[in-house]
Amino acid sequence: MNTRTKDDIAAAIARDIAGEHPDGAYVNLGIGQPTLVADHLPDGSGVVLHTENGMLAMGPAAHGDDIDPDLINAGKIPVTELPGAAYFHQADSFAMMRGGHLDVCVLGAFQVSAGGDLANWHTGAPDAIPAVGGAMDLAIGAKRVWVMMTLFDKQGTPKLVPTCTYPLTGVGCIERVYTDLATFAVGPDGVRVLEVHGIDVDGLVERMAPLELHLDRVVGSGTGR
Amino acid sequence: MTARICTGYDEAVAGTADGSTVLVGGFGMAGMPVELVDALVRQGAADLTIVSNNAGNGDTGLAALLATGRVRKIVCSFPRQTDSWVFDDLYRSGRIELEVVPQGNLAERLRAAGAGIGAFYSPTAVGTPLAEGKEVREIDGRTYLLEYPIHGDLALVKAHVADRMGNLVYRRTARNFGPVMATAASTVAVQVDRVVDAGALDPEAVITPGVYVDRIVPAAQEAAA
Numbered sequence: 001m002n003t004r005t006k007d008d009i010a011a012a013i014a015r016d017i018a019g020e021h022p023d024g025a026y027v028n029l030g031i032g033q034p035t036l037v038a039d040h041l042p043d044g045s046g047v048v049l050h051t052e053n054g055m056l057a058m059g060p061a062a063h064g065d066d067i068d069p070d071l072i073n074a075g076k077i078p079v080t081e082l083p084g085a086a087y088f089h090q091a092d093s094f095a096m097m098r099g100g101h102l103d104v105c106v107l108g109a110f111q112v113s114a115g116g117d118l119a120n121w122h123t124g125a126p127d128a129i130p131a132v133g134g135a136m137d138l139a140i141g142a143k144r145v146w147v148m149m150t151l152f153d154k155q156g157t158p159k160l161v162p163t164c165t166y167p168l169t170g171v172g173c174i175e176r177v178y179t180d181l182a183t184f185a186v187g188p189d190g191v192r193v194l195e196v197h198g199i200d201v202d203g204l205v206e207r208m209a210p211l212e213l214h215l216d217r218v219v220g221s222g223t224g225r
Numbered sequence: 226m227t228a229r230i231c232t233g234y235d236e237a238v239a240g241t242a243d244g245s246t247v248l249v250g251g252f253g254m255a256g257m258p259v260e261l262v263d264a265l266v267r268q269g270a271a272d273l274t275i276v277s278n279n280a281g282n283g284d285t286g287l288a289a290l291l292a293t294g295r296v297r298k299i300v301c302s303f304p305r306q307t308d309s310w311v312f313d314d315l316y317r318s319g320r321i322e323l324e325v326v327p328q329g330n331l332a333e334r335l336r337a338a339g340a341g342i343g344a345f346y347s348p349t350a351v352g353t354p355l356a357e358g359k360e361v362r363e364i365d366g367r368t369y370l371l372e373y374p375i376h377g378d379l380a381l382v383k384a385h386v387a388d389r390m391g392n393l394v395y396r397r398t399a400r401n402f403g404p405v406m407a408t409a410a411s412t413v414a415v416q417v418d419r420v421v422d423a424g425a426l427d428p429e430a431v432i433t434p435g436v437y438v439d440r441i442v443p444a445a446q447e448a449a450a
Contacts, residue, residue, distance in 0.1 A: 052328065053252045054398050069255060070399040076253040087397055089404040089432075090252075090278075091336040094329030098349065122354070129316055130325045131305040136350045137329030171352035 003180045003198030006033050007040070009148055012195075013178050014040035017047060017104055025103035026050055028138060031075040034106040034148050048084075050102055052134045054093045057085035074134065094134070097141035105142035107135070109149045109177075111164045114211060116174040116186045118147065119166035132169075139170030151179035158208055160184060160191065182220075184213075195220040228391025228438040230420055234264035237414040237440040241270040241379055248335065248377035248406040249277035249287055253306075256399035258383040258416050259286040261442070265381070271295040276335070276375055278328065278402060280304035280312035291315060298322040300375065302331050325355065330372055332405055338374035339408025339437070347372050377410030384433065387417040387443070388426045391435025400432065407437045414440040 004012070014037045017025055024046025029035050038060065041047050049058040051073045058073060059080035067078040088096075096102065111119040121135045122128060139145060149159055160177055176194075177184045182204055183195040192214040196204055205213055231237045238261060241247070247265065251257030266289055273296045280301050281288030288311040290296060299321060304312050315321040326334070327349045337345055346369035350356050360371035382403045385396035393415060395403055407413050420443040 051398070053255070054401050068397065070397040072253065072255050072398055076255075081397070087395075087400055089400050090328070090332035090402050091405045094332050098329055098347070117352075127317070129305040129313060130323070131303045132325055132327050132355065133303040134328040136327040136353060136355065140348050140351070141329075168353045 005180070006036060006148075008197075009178050009180060010034075010036035011040040012183065013037045013106055013146060013148060014042070014045075018042050018045040021047075021103055024048065026056070026101065028052065028097065028102055028105040028142060030105070030107040030135075030138065031133075032108045034108060035073075035075065037106055037148070050093075050096070051079070052093050052097065052138065054088050054090060055081070055085060056088075057082040059085075094137050094141075097134075097137055100141070100143055102142040103144065105138050105145045106148055107138060107145065109147045109159065110166050111159050111161055112147050112149075112174050112177050112186060113164045114160070114162055114186055114191045115188065116172045117164050118145075118169045118174050119164040121169045122167045124165075124167050135169050139173045144175050145170075145173050146176045146178060147174055148178050151181045152207070158211065160186070160208065160211065162211055190214060192216070193218045226439065228387070228389075228435055228441050230389065231440050231442045234260045234416065234442050235267060237261060237416070237442045238264045238268045238379070238381070241265060241268055243270055244272045245270055245378040246274040246276065246376065248375075248380040248402075248410050249275055250380070250382045250401065250403045250406050252278050252398070252401040254282060254286075255397075256383050256395070256401045256403055257286055258381040260444075261381040261383075261414055261416050262286045262290055266290050266293060269295075272297050274298045274300065276300040276331075276377060278302050278331065279306060280309050280323075282306065282308045284311065288312070291321065294320065296321060298324065300324045300326060300331070302326055302328040327355065331375070332402065334372055334375040335402070335405040335409040337372075338376045339405060342374060344371055344373045346370065375409065377406065378412065380406040380410035380413045382407050382413065382415045384415050384417045386426065387415060387420050387438070387441045388435070389420065389423045391438035391441060392426055392428075392431040393417070393433035393435075393438065394426060394430060395432055404433050407433045412439050413437055414442070416442045416444065418444050
């Protein structure tokens, strides 16, 4: 039983985007690890990537002579354009997000609550300089917003929690949480374990306590089903 | 008043008064009107409010303006970056006021200013610390915050090509905030790679119509001759 690497998590997200949106999806991948999802999208998935600084049909990272300082992604990394690309200004870019025109957004997180609240912009530390960027717009904008993160922080504390203790980015906005050890559905019905990896269900329940986990739909290693 | 082709960057920012609100385009360095910001440093206006997505990179451009101590307040979405040390020092020592605005709300508040909208309700930031002090309203079962326009006295924008009518086209993701900021300020100064004759731009491809533009500075002066 192996836990998932960040590439494994990204591959699982890419698989679900393609599988659940067979006619193609408009997808925004947040800064950092979620950008790895792009590397795992199956050929022919029809997924069109949106970057909130103003582009659809964003291509892979640019290298060498392809680097153009006028063509960057939201993480300010040089990227490329794919056939069918479109550019637009910031008000249009966030209108298409806020207006519900994007199918899936994948974000990183400090914490996600059982009810789907997201905290990913501010640790609340008194000396931290607040910086939100597009995080709050992304959190409430796409039709489905998923999180990609490790399940535990470096101290071993769960990041999927009954109630977020960090300042919120959005309320009740997260539908699914992909982690190294498990995939969860979150929302008004609480937390449902969808898959486990490198841990058995009893171990997961113990490490997540006191968070209540629904276990009626678990698949994956260590479940005995 | 139709747009005027300026002989240099200093002419384009001449007359900026102390206490002005200045909109500065760009997302990171893409679309950043560096030469116009440098001219504003030389021009010497003080007690400025700067509206820009970021709070300066490195020691040039917006960071150089901040370093003069003539910026009272900055309105931006993402001040904290790996190379924002000028802003970081000012903020930590209490020498600059910061208003953090989610990126999509920033763009829409600028758009509203340019479009004559008195205020608007946005779902972004509901339930977060950035909702504090804002009017909350439920419309058709969804919760919104009241957001007000951001008007500028001066906008500094970088575009790719202008014609002599002031029509603008941009380049790739360097478009970002340019088109909305160009609508939202009393005086709009634009730096471009070159100026072409009226009729040389495809009217179907114009992104910012010349009605919004006041002053144009071509990078290559000979192109304007």
